[in-house]
Amino acid sequence: MTGAVLLAVGGNALVLDGEAGTVARQQERAAHLATQVADLVADGRRVLVTHGNGPQVGYIVRRGELVAADAASEGLPDLPLWLAVADSQGGIGHLLTVALDGALERRGLGVRAVAVLTHVEVDPHDPAFALPTKPIGAAMTATTARRRAVEGWSVVETAPGVHRRVVPSPLPRRVLEAEQIQVLAATGAVVVAAGGGGIPVVRRGDAWRGVDAVVDKDHASALLAASIGVDTLVLVTGVDEVCVGWGTPDRRALRHVDTVELRGHLEAGEFPAGSMGPKVAAALQFVADGGRRAVITSLPRLRDALEGRSGTHLTVGSTPAPTAAPDRRTAPTGEPMITVPADPFPFTFDPRHVALLCIDFQRDFMEAGGFGESLGNDVSRLRGTIEPTSHVLAAFRRHGWPVIHTREGHRPDLADLFPAKRDRGSPALRIGEEGPMGRLLVRGSAGHGIVPELAPVAGEVVLDKPGKGSFYATDLETILRARGITSLVVTGVTTEVCVQTTVREANDRGFEALVLSDCTASYFPEFHRSALDMFCAQGGIVGWVGTSDALLAALLPTTIHEEVAR
Numbered sequence: 001m002t003g004a005v006l007l008a009v010g011g012n013a014l015v016l017d018g019e020a021g022t023v024a025r026q027q028e029r030a031a032h033l034a035t036q037v038a039d040l041v042a043d044g045r046r047v048l049v050t051h052g053n054g055p056q057v058g059y060i061v062r063r064g065e066l067v068a069a070d071a072a073s074e075g076l077p078d079l080p081l082w083l084a085v086a087d088s089q090g091g092i093g094h095l096l097t098v099a100l101d102g103a104l105e106r107r108g109l110g111v112r113a114v115a116v117l118t119h120v121e122v123d124p125h126d127p128a129f130a131l132p133t134k135p136i137g138a139a140m141t142a143t144t145a146r147r148r149a150v151e152g153w154s155v156v157e158t159a160p161g162v163h164r165r166v167v168p169s170p171l172p173r174r175v176l177e178a179e180q181i182q183v184l185a186a187t188g189a190v191v192v193a194a195g196g197g198g199i200p201v202v203r204r205g206d207a208w209r210g211v212d213a214v215v216d217k218d219h220a221s222a223l224l225a226a227s228i229g230v231d232t233l234v235l236v237t238g239v240d241e242v243c244v245g246w247g248t249p250d251r252r253a254l255r256h257v258d259t260v261e262l263r264g265h266l267e268a269g270e271f272p273a274g275s276m277g278p279k280v281a282a283a284l285q286f287v288a289d290g291g292r293r294a295v296i297t298s299l300p301r302l303r304d305a306l307e308g309r310s311g312t313h314l315t316v317g318s319t320p321a322p323t324a325a326p327d328r329r330t331a332p333t334g335e336p337m338i339t340v341p342a343d344p345f346p347f348t349f350d351p352r353h354v355a356l357l358c359i360d361f362q363r364d365f366m367e368a369g370g371f372g373e374s375l376g377n378d379v380s381r382l383r384g385t386i387e388p389t390s391h392v393l394a395a396f397r398r399h400g401w402p403v404i405h406t407r408e409g410h411r412p413d414l415a416d417l418f419p420a421k422r423d424r425g426s427p428a429l430r431i432g433e434e435g436p437m438g439r440l441l442v443r444g445s446a447g448h449g450i451v452p453e454l455a456p457v458a459g460e461v462v463l464d465k466p467g468k469g470s471f472y473a474t475d476l477e478t479i480l481r482a483r484g485i486t487s488l489v490v491t492g493v494t495t496e497v498c499v500q501t502t503v504r505e506a507n508d509r510g511f512e513a514l515v516l517s518d519c520t521a522s523y524f525p526e527f528h529r530s531a532l533d534m535f536c537a538q539g540g541i542v543g544w545v546g547t548s549d550a551l552l553a554a555l556l557p558t559t560i561h562e563e564v565a566r
């Protein structure tokens with residue numbers, strides 16, 4: 001998801017340690033967070049928000065315990081911890097989305113916030129079930145803590161003199177709604193998800209069952225971010241930066257670290273298990289799973305941190321990066337994802353949701369006597385795309401993945417040709433006039449057809465379009481959505497005209513596009529280069545740029561796997 005940011009907000013964003021955590025106070029804090037998120041959306045970023053629930057889920061459970069005797073006498077049901085997690089997710093999700101909607105509306109952004117009730121799969125045999133570590137509820141004095149321990153609570157001292165109830169916190173294995181969250185985020189909505197680390201569930205036969213635990217929201221956030229291809233994970237907490245020597249006069253803030261250095265500090269015990277430790281571990285996991293950048297910072301420094309002026313920034317280390325290997329990630333269903341080295345960072349796609357776009361490889365643009373030449377262009381400049389594109393086309397056909405060909409052209413009566421287009425420039429022959437390959441850019445003429453080397457085969461979509469963009473006045477969007485396509489591999493001519501317009505249209509509609517530099521070309525090499533540079537500038541503002549070789553190499557493991565299966 002190009003330019004997407006997932007903000008994992010600590011429980012203390014709504015309830016500070018030692019605070020009563022009134023609803024009004026939580027609403028105030030939610031409004032503060034929402035203003036910051038709206039700023040990011042106004043900057044053009046796609047934002048997802050995940051949140052903790054430590055204080056709140058503890059309050060819910062405690063409230064249940066306090067009225068348990070009366071509730072039992074009235075026949076009211078018990079409140080298991082997993083259901084309290086679900087309750088906290090709903091309550092906090094409501095507080096956040098209402099606050100976000102208000103902030104987005106005040107900025108006139110026309111974007112809505114949507115909370116997704118999220119479940120995470122955990123391993124029923126996770127050793128964490130036998131060793132409670134996750135603090136929930138309010139802080140207690142030593143005396144109260146001793147009393148509660150007698151009543152059966154697990155209690156730990158989280159800071160000198162500060163005691164908290166702790167519950168099991170197994171590692172999340174899979175976010176069950178990841179795919180739906182990705183689709184929602186792609187519409188531009190600010191998605192609130194994985195609240196409280198997600199409702200923990202295990203598989204029993206053919207059904208999911210809630211289990212009593214509170215999943216760490218940083219780990220759940222890292223998992224969600226990696227599985228939907230978010231490129232930046234921001235863990236928002238109570239400090240501007242992670243420090244080494246925390247709690248000592250020699251403490252030093254870490255600004256830019258690689259995985260090798262940060263893992264070294266983690267292993268050296270620099271980060272406590274009950275606070276910064278899980279954040280650092282989650283950040284490392286995210287980057288190892290293919291994430292581009294993990295940032296740890298405070299809410300007030302969020303925007304500065306995203307612009308590199310604050311926060312601790314973790315990027316891939318100098319040792320062999322697991323992220324460089326294809327197939328590292330899996331789709332929410334467990335299917336292997338494919339990762340292609342690309343600019344500005346690797347392009348990852350789910351092979352069940354990808355299509356190849358072959359844009360306007362028409363004789364009118366690529367052969368002598370066509371419309372391209374009538375404009376005074378050297379059409380031989382485009383022909384180098386044919387050979388690499390034929391290999392990509394063959395790979396897509398081999399895998400049975402969808403291929404869509406587009407052709408620019410007009411009805412024979414030219415009813416769909418705007419005078420503005422017809423009269424532009426001073427070509428030797430205008431659109432609709434008779435040339436050596438028939439009427440220029442008119443449907444049905446020989447020149448309007450696709451070059452024989454890349455000709456469509458039965459079952460492939462051929463889309464006629466009157467403009468430069470492939471979405472304008474066509475049913476391309478409907479076709480893609482009907483087939484569940486979310487990622488596009490783009491080839492075609494010319495880079496800065498029909499390819500560029502199409503990729504921008506796709507980007508605005510939430511599709512992710514990898515443009516293959518050797519399978520696209522322009523009559524003007526400098527325009528080709530500039531268009532490619534523009535696509536991947538500013539962190540991939542329009543899309544990704546890669547090569548056919550990189551794509552085909554990334555497909556290799558899938559091909560081998562399929563051949564072995566055969």
Ligand SMILES: Nc1ncnc2c1ncn2[C@@H]1O[C@H](COP(=O)(O)OP(=O)(O)O)[C@@H](O)[C@H]1O
Nearest residue numbers: 010011012237238239242243246270272275276
């Ligand atoms: N090495 C460290 N560097 C920075 N902060 C640390 C470090 N070790 C512990 N902390 C503390 O850990 C806190 C973050 O943990 P916690 O409050 O549990 O997170 P959350 O924001 O998710 O509620 C920081 O606000 C800081 O007080």
Ligand SMILES: NC(=O)OP(=O)(O)O
Nearest residue numbers: 011052053054196217
């Ligand atoms: N579930 C969870 O990690 O909550 P906190 O962030 O509030 O600890």
